[in-house]
Structures are given as C-alpha cells and as structure tokens.
Amino acid sequence: MAGPAFTMFAQQVVETLGGEHQPDTVLARQMQALSLAVHIPIVCFGIAFPAMIVFVEGLYLRTGDLAYKALAKRWSKVALILFAVGVVTGTILSFEFGLLWPDFMATFGEVFGIAFGLEGISFFVEAIFIAIYVYGWDRLSRRAHFLTGIPIVISGFTGSLNVIAVNGWMNNPEGFDVVDGRVVNPQPWDALFNANMWHELIHMYLAGYIVAGFIVAGIYAYAWLKGRRDRYHRTGLVVTLAFASLAAPVQVVIGDWAGRQVAESQPVKLAAFEGVYRTQDGAPFTIGGIYDKDTGEVKWGIEIPKLLSLLAHHDPNARVVGLEAVPADDRPPVNIVRFSFQTMVGIGTALALLGTTFIVTWFRKRRLPRSRWFYRGVMAAGPLAFVALIAGWITTEVGRQPWIVYEVMRTDQAVTAADGLEVGYVFLVCVYLGLGAAVVWLLRRLTRRPPATEVGAPVAPARDEEPS
Amino acid sequence: MLAELCLGLVMLGLAAYAVLGSADFGAGFWDLTAGGDRRGGRLRGMVQRSMSPVWEANHVWLIFVLVIAWTAFPVAFGSIFSTLYIPLFLAAIGIIFRGTAFVLRGQAATIREARVLGALFALSSVLIPFFLGAALGGIASGRVEVGNAAGDPVSSWLNPTSVLIGVIAVLSGAYLAAVFLAGDSERADQPDLVRAFRARALGMGALTGVVALGGLLVLRDDAPDLYDGLTSGGGLVMVIASALAGTATLALVWRERFGVARFTAALAVVCIVVGWALAQDPYLLPPELTLDEAAASDATLSAVLIGVGLGMIILAPSLWLLYHLVLQGRLDQEYEPLDQRFRPLTASDEDPQ
Numbered sequence: 001m002a003g004p005a006f007t008m009f010a011q012q013v014v015e016t017l018g019g020e021h022q023p024d025t026v027l028a029r030q031m032q033a034l035s036l037a038v039h040i041p042i043v044c045f046g047i048a049f050p051a052m053i054v055f056v057e058g059l060y061l062r063t064g065d066l067a068y069k070a071l072a073k074r075w076s077k078v079a080l081i082l083f084a085v086g087v088v089t090g091t092i093l094s095f096e097f098g099l100l101w102p103d104f105m106a107t108f109g110e111v112f113g114i115a116f117g118l119e120g121i122s123f124f125v126e127a128i129f130i131a132i133y134v135y136g137w138d139r140l141s142r143r144a145h146f147l148t149g150i151p152i153v154i155s156g157f158t159g160s161l162n163v164i165a166v167n168g169w170m171n172n173p174e175g176f177d178v179v180d181g182r183v184v185n186p187q188p189w190d191a192l193f194n195a196n197m198w199h200e201l202i203h204m205y206l207a208g209y210i211v212a213g214f215i216v217a218g219i220y221a222y223a224w225l226k227g228r229r230d231r232y233h234r235t236g237l238v239v240t241l242a243f244a245s246l247a248a249p250v251q252v253v254i255g256d257w258a259g260r261q262v263a264e265s266q267p268v269k270l271a272a273f274e275g276v277y278r279t280q281d282g283a284p285f286t287i288g289g290i291y292d293k294d295t296g297e298v299k300w301g302i303e304i305p306k307l308l309s310l311l312a313h314h315d316p317n318a319r320v321v322g323l324e325a326v327p328a329d330d331r332p333p334v335n336i337v338r339f340s341f342q343t344m345v346g347i348g349t350a351l352a353l354l355g356t357t358f359i360v361t362w363f364r365k366r367r368l369p370r371s372r373w374f375y376r377g378v379m380a381a382g383p384l385a386f387v388a389l390i391a392g393w394i395t396t397e398v399g400r401q402p403w404i405v406y407e408v409m410r411t412d413q414a415v416t417a418a419d420g421l422e423v424g425y426v427f428l429v430c431v432y433l434g435l436g437a438a439v440v441w442l443l444r445r446l447t448r449r450p451p452a453t454e455v456g457a458p459v460a461p462a463r464d465e466e467p468s
Numbered sequence: 469m470l471a472e473l474c475l476g477l478v479m480l481g482l483a484a485y486a487v488l489g490s491a492d493f494g495a496g497f498w499d500l501t502a503g504g505d506r507r508g509g510r511l512r513g514m515v516q517r518s519m520s521p522v523w524e525a526n527h528v529w530l531i532f533v534l535v536i537a538w539t540a541f542p543v544a545f546g547s548i549f550s551t552l553y554i555p556l557f558l559a560a561i562g563i564i565f566r567g568t569a570f571v572l573r574g575q576a577a578t579i580r581e582a583r584v585l586g587a588l589f590a591l592s593s594v595l596i597p598f599f600l601g602a603a604l605g606g607i608a609s610g611r612v613e614v615g616n617a618a619g620d621p622v623s624s625w626l627n628p629t630s631v632l633i634g635v636i637a638v639l640s641g642a643y644l645a646a647v648f649l650a651g652d653s654e655r656a657d658q659p660d661l662v663r664a665f666r667a668r669a670l671g672m673g674a675l676t677g678v679v680a681l682g683g684l685l686v687l688r689d690d691a692p693d694l695y696d697g698l699t700s701g702g703g704l705v706m707v708i709a710s711a712l713a714g715t716a717t718l719a720l721v722w723r724e725r726f727g728v729a730r731f732t733a734a735l736a737v738v739c740i741v742v743g744w745a746l747a748q749d750p751y752l753l754p755p756e757l758t759l760d761e762a763a764a765s766d767a768t769l770s771a772v773l774i775g776v777g778l779g780m781i782i783l784a785p786s787l788w789l790l791y792h793l794v795l796q797g798r799l800d801q802e803y804e805p806l807d808q809r810f811r812p813l814t815a816s817d818e819d820p821q
C-alpha cells in the first residue's frame with residue numbers, strides 16, 4: 001500500500017455493526033481527545049516518577065541520610081495520588097472506546113485487543129506494588145521496601161508499551177486481511193508488534209521523563225530561587241533535572257527516527273506535517289507560515305532548501321510524497337497538524353539545549369548552574385514539555401485523519417450511533433475541570449507540609465554549600 | 469472450547485470485581501450512612517484505613533473485564549456499550565468522582581473539606597454499582613440488540629430486572645463490606661466498631677437475601693428466560709449454593725468468626741455470578757447472539773489465553789503478596805477516627821459511645 005507511489009489506494013473495510021452513524025464525528029473526537037489529553041500528562045508521572053523515587057530511596061539506603069528518605073516518601077505519596085487519578089482517567093478512556101467508537105471495537109477488537117489485555121495486567125501489577133510501596137514505608141525491611149519499588153518501574157514501562165502498540169497499530173495497521181471489505185484472519189501478535197510501535201514507545205516513554213522531570217524540577221527551581229537550598233530541596237532539584245535533562249537531547253534523535261518512520265509508513269501524514277502539496281524531489285523544510293489549501297503553498301514561512309528530504313530520508317534529493325497523492329477527502333487538516341508539529345519540534349529543541357546546559361555544567365564543574373535565568377528556564381520547561389506532549393499527540397492523531405485505522409477504516413465509520421453526545425461532552429468538561437482543580441489543590445497542600453513530617457525527625461536543615 | 473475459556477476469564481474478572489470492587493463500594497455505603505461527624509468519624513476512619521491500600525488493585529478487575537470482553541467478544545462489546553451508554557457513562561463519571569474524592573479526603577485539612585469530599589465519595593459509591601448492575605440487568609434480560617446502538621437507550625436499563633440487579637449490587641456490596649470491615653476492626657482492636665459492623669453485616673445480609681429471593685418473582689415476570697435458567701439445572705445449583713453460603717456467613721458473623729465469614733460471604737456472591745452465566749448459556753446477548761457467534765477468531769482467543777496466562781504468572785503471586793500483607797496487617801496504618809484530625813483529642817475519644 002505505502003511506498004513512494006503517486007497515488008495511493010485505501011483498502012477500506014465495511015463496519016461490522018453498521019447502523020445510522022453520527023452526521024459528523026467532531027464531538028466524539030473532541031471527547032476522546034480531551035480525555036486523552038487529561039490522562040497522558042498524568043501518566044507521565046506513572047511512567048517516570050517511580051524510577052526517580054526508587055533512585056532517591058537508593059541514595060537513602062547507601063547514605064542513611066534522612067533527607068533522602070523524606071524526599072522519597074513524600075514523592076511516593078504524590079505518585080500514589082497521581083496514580084489514582086491516572087487510574088480513574090484511564091478507566092474513562094476504556095469506557096469511551098465502547099461508548100464513542102463501538103464499531104471500531106466490534107470490527108477490530110479481535111485484532112488489537114490483546115495489547116490492552118497485557119496492559120491491564122501491567123497496570124494491575126503497578127497498582128499492587130505502588131500500594132505496597134507507599135503503605136509499606138517503615139513496615140517492610142528497608143531492602144524489601146526498596147525492591148517493591150522496582151516492579152512499579154517495570155510495569156509502568158510494559159503498560160505503556162501495550163497501549164502505545166495499539167496507537168502504533170492504528171497508524172500502521174497490520175496483522176489482519178481484508179476480504180470483500182471484511183476483516184478476517186486476525187494475527188494479534190503481529191498487530192501488537194507493528195512497525196510504528198517502537199519509535200512511538202520510546203518517544204512517549206522519554207516524553208514521560210521529560211514532562212514529569214521538568215514539572216517537578218520546576219517546583220524545586222522555584223524553591224531554589226526563594227532560597228530554600230538544603231539537601232532535601234537540592235536533591236529534589238538535581239534528581240528530577242538529571243532524568244529530564246538526559247532524556248531531552250535523546251528525544252530529538254528519537255523524534256528524527258519517528259519522522260523517518262512516518263515518511264515511510266504514512267507519507268501523506270508527513271506531507272501534512274510540512275504542508276507539502278506536490279510530490280517532489282529535494283523538498284524544502286518550511287518554518288512557520290500558514291498552509292493555503294487553495295494554492296497548496298505555505299505562505300509567509302521561512303524555507304530551507306532540501307532540508308525536508310534530508311530529514312525524512314537522510315538524502316537531500318530524496319522524493320517526498322505530497323498531499324496530492326490522495327483524494328482531497330483523504331487528507332488530514334494540514335494547518336492543525338503542521339502547527340502542532342512545529343510547536344513540538346521547537347519546544348523539543350529548546351528543552352534539549354536546556355538539558356544539555358545542565359548536564360555539561362554538572363559534569364564539567366560538578367555544580368549546578370549559577371544563573372538565575374537557568375532556574376527560570378527550568379520553571380518554564382515543565383509547562384513547555386506538557387505543551388510539546390499534547391502537540392505531539394495532536395500531530396499523530398489528527399495527522400491520521402480521516403482514518404481511525406490508517407487507510408482501512410474511516411473515523412466516521414467507527415463512531416457510535418447513539419445520541420446525547422453534547423450532554424456527555426459538557427458533563428465531561430465540567431468533571432475534568434473539577435478534577436484538575438482538586439488535584440492541584442491537593443498537591444499544593446502536600447508540598448506545604450514540612451519534610452520532617454515524613455520521617456518524624458528533623459531533616460538535615462543545614463544549608464548544603466555547593467562544592468565549587 | 470476457546471470461547472468458553474475466554475468467557476471463563478471474563479467471569480473470573482466479574483466475580484472478583486463483584487466481591488472486591490463491590491466491597492469497596494459497600495464501604496462507601498457505610499460511610500454515607502455513618503451519621504454526623506463525631507458519631508460517624510470512627511466508622512469513616514475505619515473505612516478509610518481499610519480501603520486505602522487495596523481499592524486501586526480491586527478496581528483493575530473492572531478494566532480486566534473490559535479488555536478481555538472487547539478482545540474476545542468484540543461485537544457484543546460494541547453492541548453493549550452503544551446501547552447501554554447512559555448507565556455506563558454515568559458509572560464512568562462516578563468512578564472519577566469516587567476515586568478522586570477518596571484520595572483527596574485522605575488529605576483534607578478541615579472537617580468541611582472532609583465532609584464534602586466524603587459525601588462525593590460515598591454517594592458515587594452507591595451510584596456506580598447501581599448503574600453497573602442495571603447495565604448487567606439489561607444484558608441478562610435480553611434488551612441489548614446486536615448492532616450500533618440498536619437497543620433502546622432508556623428501557624434497556626430502566627426496567628424491573630435492571631433495577632433489581634442494580635439494587636442487589638448495592639446491597640450485596642454493603643453486606644460484603646460490613647463483613648470485611650468487622651474483621652478489620654477486630655484486627656485494629658476497636659471493639660465498638662466490631663460491634664457496629666457486625667450489626668450492619670447481620671442486618672444487611674438478611675436484607676440482601678430477602679431482596680434476592682423476592683427478586684426471583686420480578687424475574688419471572690420480566691425476564692422469564694433468565695428465571696428459567698436460574699431455577700433449573702446448573703443455575704439452580706448455584707442459587708442454592710449462594711443461599712447456603714449466605715446463611716453460613718450470617719451464622720459465622722453472629723459467632724464473630726469474621727476471618728472465615730470473609731470467604732463464605734465472597735462465595736455467596738461468586739455463586740450468583742456463575743449462576744447467571746449458567747442461566748443464560750448458550751447466549752452472550754440473549755436472545756440473539758450465542759457465545760460461539762460472538763467469539764473472536766481462534767487466533768485471537770488463544771492469544772488472549774496465552775497472554776493472560778503468562779501475565780498470571782506474575783500477577784497471581786503479586787496479588788497474593790498484596791492480600792497476604794494486608795490480611796497480616798503489615799500495611800495497616802494507625803487507626804484514627806476520620807474527624808480526629810480536625811479537633812483536639814478529648815476524654816470521650818477513649819471510650820466511644
């Protein structure tokens with residue numbers, strides 16, 4: 001199907017349940033997107049925070065310093081709360097699959113469902129060990145307690161692997177045949193390990209570290225600027241910053257890989273990233289500007305010759321497929337996708353620079369950067385990483401449109417025939433607003449409590465002078 | 469055969485959720501009905517303490533059911549969710565409220581905050597099992613048609629069978645919770661709470677039994693096929709087993725043998741779930757879709773069995789570890805009445821009631 005052909009043919013299926021579909025899918029898509037945009041940032045903490053906590057606990061086991069213990073314990077409580085919110089928002093997502101996209105599930109559930117089965121088991125394990133870990137402080141032996149942290153880290157990874165595999169599959173479906181418009185002969189394991197999974201998984205996993213790391217680091221950077229620089233706060237800053245800073249430059253490399261994979265498996269999506277209408281050799285990369293549907297040109301952008309071919313295929317003269325390769329009905333909305341993509345790449349580059357600054361200073365000079373601007377930068381990095389995360393998903397998901405399963409099933413074939421989506425939508429927005437407010441309120445309350453409450457003893461109040 | 473095994477997994481998940489998940493909802497029920505701050509504070513403290521370490525793991529059983537159902541029986545899944553969207557959406561919203569309010573209450577700083585959050589938590593704990601039960605009632609009474617939103621969106625879950633099953637779901641959860649909490653209170657050395665939960669367990673156990681038996685009459689009118697299934701063959705055996713286990717539980721609770729009562733109470737609920745499955749055999753969505761028609765292809769079914777089987781190698785010992793630690797009291801937090809944090813300790817705290 002794919003490949004550098006000029007015209008591509010979709011191999012569309014007939015939906016299994018059928019029935020009267022919604023006249024348009026906007027509401028259902030908005031609901032799905034909203035719920036995902038709530039769930040994903042939260043689970044970034046489920047992915048990345050346990051590793052940081054276990055790391056700090058490791059420091060405690062090695063040094064016996066109570067400041068480390070207080071920090072790890074405090075973080076583990078935060079992780080538990082965020083985990084709970086991840087659980088409930090993830091549950092909504094599972095329900096939404098059936099509530100919003102019954103025909104997607106009915107037609108393809110048997111192909112990709114297995115991934116969610118394994119995901120379920122992973123999150124089961126995660127839920128079990130996070131409870132043991134948080135409620136087991138001071139009740140299990142120190143070593144046993146440390147060890148119960150490790151399954152949390154692993155199951156966060158395997159859980160993400162399985163969900164991301166589904167998304168990879170939606171973008172690059174394989175593992176089934178289409179005969180007379182019917183889906184037959186499902187091969188669930190092939191569907192699970194599809195070609196899009198690996199880059200998406202690693203990219204998302206790193207995004208988890210970047211988002212969680214910079215957001216938490218931002219809080220400690222603020223404290224740092226306010227003069228709270230004892231060992232407790234300093235460790236909080238350094239550990240989170242180190243994780244995020246190590247991930248950020250790598251993310252650029254993985255992003256490049258992702259781009260090349262998209263160029264190969266979803267060339268029209270890549271064309272939308274860049275607003276390329278005509279299939280051409282040696283395609284330029286345009287920064288900024290607006291894509292004009294009528295002319296197929298990007299107006300007011302800065303054009304860098306041949307860069308797109310170079311990035312997408314690692315060859316300056318390679319052929320890049322344009323939007324014209326498919327009928328107008330099969331093209332995604334270019335400007336949304338393009339703007340999101342550029343936002344992500346811009347932020348990604350900035351975060352990589354920030355991270356590199358930290359890593360270089362730390363290794364060359366063995367101290368934290370001194371400029372106040374660095375700390376302000378860290379405070380900004382958290383929200384920016386969040387924006388990049390959402391932008392990346394908009395790139396992937398909206399770039400896939402109008403397909404729910406790329407070139408096989410259209411989104412409007414999958415949607416529910418039930419009414420009342422407006423009501424559900426408004427309701428859901430209110431619920432999420434309330435949820436957001438409540439979580440922020442709760443976390444602020446937690447951070448205000450002095451660290452000593454965690455260990456029932458004063459926590460090294462001494463100012464830790466930096467070695468210079 | 470593969471289809472039966474996969475159905476077995478769904479039933480395993482449903483049974484586990486009907487025991488563990490419902491008990492958590494039931495705890496919410498007792499929280500809701502505990503009374504004023506001072507009087508209810510002790511009860512609520514016990515609810516908070518017992519649920520904290522386990523509710524998330526218990527909740528995952530629901531996810532387990534969903535994912536197995538949509539993989540192994542995709543057409544049924546799509547039909548169920550598109551028809552029963554109202555109760556299922558409401559249950560999902562309830563799940564958000566309950567989980568969040570519960571964790572937030574643990575951090576509340578004033579009694580007013582705790583009160584609002586507690587009300588939210590407790591109210592949704594009653595609504596969720598009702599809506600989920602009502603949805604099951606719609607399936608069991610043959611009101612979900614195959615297709616995209618093909619069944620009636622309202623009468624599919626607002627009908628005698630649905631209401632009955634919804635109510636039983638709430639009551640049996642409250643019953644289980646009271647039995648479990650009585651045991652936990654005993655372990656926490658709170659004799660007054662043991663007494664309080666024991667009384668509740670006895671009352672609620674009797675009530676649940678009466679409603680369940682009386683409910684058979686409702687089924688006879690409203691869902692005759694289901695009624696026939698439950699009053700003959702394997703279905704009948706399970707109904708009787710459940711009644712016996714329920715009665716045994718009452719006797720055990722009476723004699724304050726809460727440890728064993730835990731298991732017989734759970735057994736009573738499991739028997740009903742299994743009985744329901746037997747009663748509507750061979751249909752998945754009566755009266756149209758049989759299990760074999762609904763099942764995904766063999767490749768998928770065996771993938772599910774292999775995947776879950778391998779997963780169980782890790783999951784089963786993990787679950788065992790969690791419940792082992794919990795039942796041993798190793799994860800127990802200090803017990804404190806929920807309103808304690810917000811007021812100074814007084815002499816009457818030592819000697820409640």
Ligand code: HDD
Nearest residue numbers: 200204207252255256258259345348349388389392393396
């Ligand atoms: C912190 C977040 C973050 C950052 C800094 C970046 N990305 Fe990203 N990106 C994501 C977070 C993300 C994501 C997690 O939101 C996506 C959505 C789907 C996926 O696999 O990862 C994504 C998708 C995504 C895709 C589409 C993949 C697909 O559709 O299959 C491409 C081509 C890139 N990214 C490229 C980049 C480049 C070149 C970056 C750096 C310069 C970059 N990303 C930084």
Ligand code: HEM
Nearest residue numbers: 043046047082083086087090091093094123127160163528
């Ligand atoms: C459409 C897609 C998704 C669905 C249906 C979904 C579903 C769920 C469900 C049901 C849970 C709760 C599990 C539990 O009860 O313990 C959950 C939690 C979680 N999800 Fe998702 N999820 C989706 C997307 C994602 C994505 C894209 C990621 C990221 C990689 C992710 C990562 C996680 C993690 C790490 C958790 C653990 C809870 C936490 O850490 O807060 N999920 N998800």
Ligand code: HEM
Nearest residue numbers: 029032033036037040163164166167393397398403404411
């Ligand atoms: C594992 C992961 C995921 C799965 C299985 C998944 C699945 C879906 C489905 C079924 C839809 C609706 C159909 C469609 O519009 O094609 C959708 C839409 C969407 N999703 Fe994802 N999604 C995943 C991850 C994410 C994440 C993490 C985000 C981020 C925030 C996201 C953002 C969106 C958006 C913005 C839409 C709406 C597209 C539009 O309006 O055009 N998705 N996704």
